[in-house]
Amino acid sequence: MPIRFKINDVAVEAKPGEGLLDVARRNGFSIPSLCHLESVPAIGACRICLVEVRRGRRSKLTTSCNYEVLDGIEVSTDSPEIRRHRAMNLELLLARAPSSEAIRKLAAQYGVSQPRFGPIKYNPLPNCILCELCVRACTELGHHALTTVGRGDRKRIGLPFNKPADTCVGCGACASVCPTHCIPMTDTLTKRAIWGQKHDFVRCSECGAPVITKKHRDHAIATKGLPEDYYDVCQSCKQIATSQRFAAIVW
C-alpha cells in the first residue's frame, strides 16, 4: 500500500519508509539541504531541510531528510516561520564555515551575510560543518576510512587512530560529496593526495588521462567482479570507441 499525503496542498504518493525530502524532490518540490544524499542514510545534521508537518491538529517543524513519510500528513515546504529557522541555522553554519562559497550563497538567499557568532575556536578542518556526509559516503562504499573523533566542541572529522587508513582507496568520494568542499584533495596526472596518502592513478591507455587510483581499481575489481581490464581505458575514450563501432555498423 502506498503512503498518500500532501505537500503544499498537492497530493503525492510514496513507498512506506521513504524519507520526506526524497519524496518531495521526486515530485518537483525544492527544499534546500546540505547533508543529504539519497544513497546514504539520513541523519538530519545540517537542519536546513526544515519543513512543517501537520498531523491532524498537531503541527511541527522537522528536518525532512530523516522524516519517514506517513499517511495523511500535510507538509509545507516554505513559510515565514520555516525561513526564519533556516536563516538561524544558516547563520550558525556560516560561523563554522565562513569562507565556504556554498554556505555563503545559501545564507545570502536567507538574508544572512555576516554571522553574529564565531569565529569558532576549534575546527582543524576549516569550513567543515560536521555534517558527516563524508563519513557516511565512505562507510556506505564499504571503505570505513573516516570517522568522527571526539565530541561536543572538540568533535572533528578524522582518520581511525589519527593515521592514514589502510582501507582508504583514494576514491575521492568523501571530498566530492562534501557540501563545503573542505576536504583537501590534490590530483596530478599521475597521483592523488588525500588524507595523508599518495595514490597512484591508473592512466587511460588511449589518452593518458587519470582514470581511477590503482588501489580503488583493485578494490572495485575484487569486490564487484569486474573484468581485469575494466579501468584500462577512460570513460570518454570508451564512449568514442563505442560510437566508432556503432558508426561502422550503421554505415
Add this chain to the structure above:
Amino acid sequence: MTAAKTIDPKRIDRVLARHPQGKPTALVNLLHDLQAEFRYLPELAMEKAASYLNVPNGQLFRVATFYESFHLKPRGKHIATVCTGTACHVRGAPKLTDHISREFEIPVGGTTKNMELTLETVNCVGACALGPLLILDGEYHGNMSPAKLDRTLKTIKRG
C-alpha cells in the same frame, strides 16, 4: 611512542578472550576491560579489538574518543583528579591544578616522565560541599589547599 612498543600482545589477547568474538555490541565493555588492564587504550589493543569484534577501526575510534572515560594516552600509576566544577572552581581549584603542575612539571592531562602521576580534571562530581576537591586514585580528599596537597601527594615519586 615507546610505551606502545612495550605492550605485550598476549596481555591484549587474554582480555579479548573474555569477550564474545565477532559481537560488535561488546565494544564498550571490551574497551573498559582493556583500559582496566593497561590504564589506557593502547593503539595495538584498539586495533586488535576492532578485528576481534569485527567492527571497523573507525567505529571503534569514534566510540573511544567520544567517551571521556577512555584514555588514549598512557597514564601514570597514580591519577590526581582535581574537580574544576563551578563550586570547586570558586573555592580555589585553579590553585590546586597550578600547584600540582608546578610541583610535578606536568600540564593538566599530562603524565610525569617516570609514569608515576597523571593530572586530570573533572567537572563536578556532586561533592561540592567538600570543595575544592582532589580525587587521588579514586579516594576523595576535600577542602584541599596547596599545603594539604603536598602532604597528600608526598609519597609519589618525582621525576
